[in-house]
Amino acid sequence: MRRSPTISRINVANTHPVDVYISPVNLTANGRAHLGHAAGPYLRMDVLQKHLKRAGHHVRSGLTTDGFENHVLVRAAREKVDPSDLAHGFHIKIVEDLASLGLVFDHFDDPAYGGNLQRFSNVSNALMGALLAAGALHFRAARLPVDDAVSTAVPREERFCIGGWFGATCPVCEASAGSFFCEHCGHHFEPEEALSPVSRRGRIVEWTDDISAFLLVSGNDRLRRAWEDTAIEASFLDIGKRYVARKGQQMRVTVPGLYGLAWNSRYFNTQQILFSYSSLLYAHSLYCGHKDTEGSGKPSPFSRDSDAFLISATGIDNTIPMLVGVTGCALGQDSFRPFDRIFFNHFLRLNGSKFSTSRGHVIWAGEIARIPKISVDVLRVYLSEICPEETETDLVSEQLAVRYNAIFDKISAAIDRCTESISGMPALTACYVDAAMMITLDRLYEKQCAALSLDHLRVSQASRSVVEWVDCVGAAPDPQTAYTWLMGFSILAWPLMPKITQAVWHWLGHSGHPLAACASRPSTQRSGTVPKLNGSRLAAADIDRCLPGKIAA
Numbered sequence: 001m002r003r004s005p006t007i008s009r010i011n012v013a014n015t016h017p018v019d020v021y022i023s024p025v026n027l028t029a030n031g032r033a034h035l036g037h038a039a040g041p042y043l044r045m046d047v048l049q050k051h052l053k054r055a056g057h058h059v060r061s062g063l064t065t066d067g068f069e070n071h072v073l074v075r076a077a078r079e080k081v082d083p084s085d086l087a088h089g090f091h092i093k094i095v096e097d098l099a100s101l102g103l104v105f106d107h108f109d110d111p112a113y114g115g116n117l118q119r120f121s122n123v124s125n126a127l128m129g130a131l132l133a134a135g136a137l138h139f140r141a142a143r144l145p146v147d148d149a150v151s152t153a154v155p156r157e158e159r160f161c162i163g164g165w166f167g168a169t170c171p172v173c174e175a176s177a178g179s180f181f182c183e184h185c186g187h188h189f190e191p192e193e194a195l196s197p198v199s200r201r202g203r204i205v206e207w208t209d210d211i212s213a214f215l216l217v218s219g220n221d222r223l224r225r226a227w228e229d230t231a232i233e234a235s236f237l238d239i240g241k242r243y244v245a246r247k248g249q250q251m252r253v254t255v256p257g258l259y260g261l262a263w264n265s266r267y268f269n270t271q272q273i274l275f276s277y278s279s280l281l282y283a284h285s286l287y288c289g290h291k292d293t294e295g296s297g298k299p300s301p302f303s304r305d306s307d308a309f310l311i312s313a314t315g316i317d318n319t320i321p322m323l324v325g326v327t328g329c330a331l332g333q334d335s336f337r338p339f340d341r342i343f344f345n346h347f348l349r350l351n352g353s354k355f356s357t358s359r360g361h362v363i364w365a366g367e368i369a370r371i372p373k374i375s376v377d378v379l380r381v382y383l384s385e386i387c388p389e390e391t392e393t394d395l396v397s398e399q400l401a402v403r404y405n406a407i408f409d410k411i412s413a414a415i416d417r418c419t420e421s422i423s424g425m426p427a428l429t430a431c432y433v434d435a436a437m438m439i440t441l442d443r444l445y446e447k448q449c450a451a452l453s454l455d456h457l458r459v460s461q462a463s464r465s466v467v468e469w470v471d472c473v474g475a476a477p478d479p480q481t482a483y484t485w486l487m488g489f490s491i492l493a494w495p496l497m498p499k500i501t502q503a504v505w506h507w508l509g510h511s512g513h514p515l516a517a518c519a520s521r522p523s524t525q526r527s528g529t530v531p532k533l534n535g536s537r538l539a540a541a542d543i544d545r546c547l548p549g550k551i552a553a
Contacts, residue, residue, distance in 0.1 A: 001228070001229045001230075001231060001455075002229070002309070002340045004309075004341075004453070004454035004455055005017075005018040005020060005052060005055070005057050005309055005454070006018075007055045007449045008055065008056070008516070008517065009442060009445070009446065010438070010441055010442045010445040010446075010491070010516050010519050011438070011442070011516070011517060011518075011519045011520050012516075012517060013056065013517045014055055014056030014057065014517060017056050017057050017058055018057050018058070018309050019057075019058050019060075019301070019306075019307065019308040019309065020049075020052055020057050020058065020059040020060070020308065020309045020311065021059075021060055021061070021062070021288075021289065021292065021301035021302075021308045021309070021310055021311070022045050022048070022049055022059065022060070022061040022062075022311045022312070022313075023061070023062050023063070023284075023285040023288045023289070023310070023311070023312050023339075024041045024042060024045050024061075024063055024312055024313045024314065025041065025281065025284075025312060025313070025314035025315075025318050025321075025322065026063065026064045026065055026066045026281075026284045027063075027065050027066070027094055028065070028066050028069040028071055028072065028276075029065040029066060029067045029069070029072055029086075029087035029088070029090040029091050029094065029110070030069070030071045030072045030074070030075045030086075030087070030090060031075070031090060031357055032090060032093045032094060032097050032364045032365075032366070033093075033094045033097035033098050033364065033365050033366075034097075034355055034357075034362045034363060034364050034365060035348065035350070035355075035363045035364075035365055035368065035383070035395060036347065036348040036349075036350070036355040036362075037098075037365070038097070038098060038101050038103060038365045038383065039348050039383040039384075039386065039387055039388075039395070040313075040315050040345045040347075040348060040387065040388065041313035041314050041315060041343070041345060042063075042098055042103045042313075043101070043103060043380065043383055043384060043387065043459070044313055044343060044345065044387060044389075044457065044459045045061065045311070045313050045343075046102065046103050046104075046495075047384060047452070047459050047462060047495040047496060048311070048452060048454075048457065048459070048495075049061055050494055050495035050498065050513075051449070051452045051462075051495045053513060054491060054494055054495070054513065054514050054515055054516050055449075055516055056515065056516070056517060060106045060292055060301075061105045061106050061107075062105055062106060062107040062108070062109075062285075062288030062289070062291060062292055063105045063107070063108045063288070064108070064109050064110065064111050064284045064287060064288060065087065065090070065091040065094055065110055066087075066112075066276055066280070066284065067083070067084060067087030067088065067091065067110055067111075067112035067113065068087075068112050068259065068260040068261065068273070068274075068276060068280065069163075069276045070162065070163025070164045070165075070179065070257075070276070071163065071164040071179075072086060072087045073163070073164070073259055074163070074164035074165065083259060084112065084113065087110065087112060087113070088110050088112075088113045091110040091113070093366070095108050096366055097364055097365040097366040098365060100365055100366045100369035100370070100376070101365050101369055101376055101379070101380060101383075102376060102377075102380060102498050102499065103365075106292065107288055107291045107292060109287070109288075109291065111284065111287050116287075119287060119290060119291070120261065120283065120287050121261055122290075123283055123286040123287050123290050124261050124263070124274055124279070124280065124283040124286075124287075125263070126286075126335065127279060127282060127283055127286060127329065127333070127335070127336060128213075128253075128263050128274070128279060130333035130334065130335040130336070131215065131253075131279075131329065131332050131333045133333070134332055134333045134334060135218075136215055136216060136217070136218070136332030136333060137213050137214070137215060137216070137253065137332075138213075138214055138216050138250075139211055139212070139213055139214070139265065139267035139268070140211065140212070140214060141209035141210060141211050142190055142191075142192065142209070142210060142211075142212060142252070143190075143191070143192040143207045143208070143209055143210075144160050144161075144162060144191055144192075144207065144208060144209075144210050144256070145160065145161040145162070145166065145191055145197060145199065145204045145206075145207055146159050146160060146161060146204070146205060146206045146207070146208055147159070147161040147165070147199035147201065147202040147203055147204050147205060148199075148202045148203050148205045149161075149165070149199065149201040149202030149203075150202075155258060155271075156256070156270055157256045157257050157258050157270050157271055158258060160210070160256055161191075161199045161201070161202075161204055162179075162180075162191060162255060162256075163179050163180070163255075164178070164179060164200070165199055165200050165201050166178055166179060166180075166191055166194075166197065166198075166199065166200065167197070167198045167199070167200050168189075168191070168194030168195060168196055168197045168198065169194065169195035169196040170182035170184065170185060170187055170189070170194070170195070171187070171189055171193050171194055171195055172185050172187040172189075172242070172246075173185040173187070174195065177189075177194070178200070180252075180277065181277070181317060181320070181321075183316075183317045183347075185239070186236075186239040186316050186317065186319040186320060187239070187242070187243060187320065188243060188247075188251070188277070188320035188321070188324070190252070192207065210256050210269065210270055211267055211268055211269050211270075212252055212253075212254045212255060212256070212268075212272060213252075213253050213254040213263070213265065213267075213268075213272065214250050214251065214252055214253060215250060215251050215252075215253045215278060215279070215325070215328045215329060215332055216248075216249065216250045216332075217249035217250070217328045217331055217332055218249075218332075222249065222331060223240070223244060223249050223323070223324065223327060223328060223331070224240070224241065224244070226327050226331060226338060227240055227323055227327070230327070230338070230339060230340065230341055230342050231341055231454070231455050231456075232323065232342060232344070233344065233456075236316065236319050236323070236344040239316075239319045239320065239323070240319065240320065240323035240324065243320050243323075243324060244324070249324070249328065250324075250328075251278050251320070251324045251325050251328060252275050252278060253274065253275050253278045253279040253325075253329070254268075254272035254273065254274060254275055254279070255272065255273060255275050256270040256271065256272060256273075257271065257272070257273040258271060258273075259273070260273030260274060260276075260280070261273055261274045261280060261283070275325075277318070277320075277321035277325050278321060278324070278325030278326070278328070278329060279325070279329055281318075281321050281322070281325055281326055282325065282326045282329040282330065282336075285302065285312065285326070285339075286300070286302050286336060289301045289302040289303075300336075302336045302337050303335070303336065303337070304334060304335060304336065304337055306337070309340050309341075310337065310338070310339045310340045310341075311339065311340065311341045311342075311343070311454070312326075312339045312341070312342045312343070313342070313343040313344070313345070314342075314343075314344060314345075315344065315345055315346070315347065316344055316345065316346050316347065317347075318344075319344060322342055322344075323342075326338075326339070327339070327342075341454050343457050345387065345388050345389050346388040346389070346390070346391055346392045346393070347388060347392050348386065348387075348388050348392070348393055348394070348395055349392055349393070349394045349395065350362065350363065350394075350395050351394070351395070351396055351397060352394060352396070357548075360547060360548040361547070362547070362548060363395075363543070363546045363547060364546070364548075367546040368543065368546045371538070371542050371543075371545075371546065372536075373534070373535050373536040374535055374536075374538065374542075375408060375500075375533055375534060375535030376499065377496070377497035377498070377499050377500050377501075377533065378404055378407050378408045378411070378497070378533070378535065379404065380496055380497060380498075381407050381463050381466070381496050381497060382400055382403050382404050382407065384459050384460060384462055384463055384496055385403070385460055385463055386460070387459045387460045389457070389458060389459065389460050390460075397540040397541075397543040397544050398540045400538075400540075400543055401538045401539055401540045401542070401543060404537075404538050405537045405538060407467075408533065408535060408536075408537060409537070410467070410470050411466075411470055411493075411497075411500075411533055412532070412533040412535075414470050414473050414485070414489075415486070415489070415500070415504070415531065415532065415533055416532065417473065417475065417476070417477060417482070418473060418477055418481075418482035418483075418485050418486050419482070419486070419504075419507070419530045419531065419532075421476075421477050421478065421479050421481075421482035422479050422482050422483060422486070422526070423526070423530060424479070425479050427525075428524050428525060429479075429524070430522050430523070430524045431479060431480070431483035431508070431522060431523045431524070432480060432483070432520075432522050433480070433483065433484040433487060433519070433520045433522075434480050434481055434484040437472065437481065437484040437485070437488070438484065438519070438520065440469075440472055441469070441484070441488040441491075441492075441519065444465035444468055444469055444488075444492060445465065445491065445492060445516065445519075447464070447465050448462055448464075448465035448466075448492060451464070451465075452495070462495065462496060463496060465492050466489070466492050466493045466496065466497075469485070469488055469489060469492055470489075472485065472488075473485045483508070483523065486504050486508060487508065487519055487520075487521075488519065489501065489504065490502075490504045490505040490508075490514040491514045491515075491516050491519055494513065494514040500531060500533050501514055502514070503531035504531045506527055506528065507526055507527055507528055507529075507530065507531050508523045508526065508527075509523040509524065509525045509526065509527050510523065
């Protein structure tokens with residue numbers, strides 16, 4: 001296992017900064033980003049990114065949307081619109097949804113659109129060429145269903161009932177499943193392995209052999225050893241081990257299709273496009289890496305010549321795509337590197353049941369952020385606390401309102417007391433930290449850093465140090481106590497509450513973002529208006545009004 005970047009103690013300079021690149025798994029561009037998406041991998045990676053930055057590391061990030069995933073075609077067909085236009089429209093909305101919660105990336109592109117497509121095609125072809133040259137691809141026939149939903153006159157590639165058109169029962173856990181995956185247990189299967197297969201657009205009329213490319217990872221237990229090096233947690237590791245025990249170290253990397261990134265071979269009997277959950281999924285990250293260093297003369301962070309620390313994150317439904325598809329593609333060639341850490345999370349439920357766009361049981365990230373006078377910073381704290389890292393968790397409107405209000409009341413009052421104390425000081429009077437309080441801050445920072453460890457990430461525990469620090473300031477703090485508290489609050493809470501902490505940091509006369517090494521930096525001037533935690537208390541009804549049916553009403 002590659003050693004994680006060093007996190008120095010509070011007030012100690014980082015003498016060994018590391019280049020870190022974070023590339024979470026993309027979102028399918030067939031709909032907007034809801035709170036289940038935001039509170040999972042994207043908030044986790046945003047918190048982690050800020051944690052590493054405040055520790056003095058050089059961190060960059062990239063994200064994409066997948067406009068070629070089959071479910072884009074399904075929705076485009078249903079709405080009778082061009083799939084590229086539909087996907088790009090949702091890409092724009094997804095960017096807005098995530099940004100409304102402060103989830104912003106250095107690069108956030110739609111690789112399937114406009115001028116981005118050539119770059120995307122170049123990196124994907126480079127990957128497939130490297131896999132082919134290394135002997136990691138084999139070509140074989142797999143039985144695929146054909147349905148009667150379209151005329152026999154249309155190209156054969158469009159008659160296959162795969163992806164979003166395919167429904168079945170999972171062959172492992174016997175839960176309702178579809179496409180190539182089971183969201184319940186995380187297993188990946190070929191259509192011919194599924195139980196009770198059905199077409200969601202017609203009737204399956206035949207099964208026919210189609211030759212596709214499959215990845216084959218050589219070397220006994222090579223995938224398992226790579227997973228252990230990537231610090232994969234036991235419950236997700238078990239999903240990967242079960243897959244390999246059933247199917248070996250192999251996975252599909254192309255599917256028949258006309259809409260997607262085509263890759264040609266003399267072995268194919270239909271046009272093949274890159275599979276969204278293996279080769280194409282890795283190509284999305286390679287695209288981000290290429291975009292990150294384009295024109296700089298530096299190698300991509302995914303290049304074998306780069307020493308960047310690579311991090312990804314996704315939900316349990318992408319366990320096999322990441323552990324077998326992406327990791328396998330990285331191991332199967334010599335041009336591009338695997339991730340150093342991959343973090344998985346379970347699903348977040350909404351008021352007791354699964355997020356569902358079709359049932360209107362969903363809250364879009366952009367809608368909740370538009371609640372009048374809501375504090376997105378406080379909302380982020382709550383979402384971090386219910387992050388489904390160890391099991392499924394539930395966002396319940398009443399519980400959100402109660403916890404949100406408790407956090408809002410406590411933190412806003414503490415900020416007001418401390419800024420009022422410092423504002424009463426004569427102009428240009430220097431502020432210094434209190435040595436005794438620094439001992440407490442050092443302990444809480446160390447506790448929070450343990451929760452945000454790259455070897456056992458627990459974003460759900462990150463707010464505990466912030467809440468305990470709030471309790472360290474009394475009703476009438478003197479200026480030295482107030483300054484120490486505000487400095488500590490800026491550093492501890494910045495990963496969770498970026499807007500208010502950066503405002504406090506700048507008001508105290510410091511530039512850039514909060515840095516742990518500068519926790520004791522003195523200040524002689526205040527800059528700008530006195531920072532306040534803008535917003536107000538919430539009621540459960542405010543949350544429920546964000547449900548699509550209520551929005552439409």
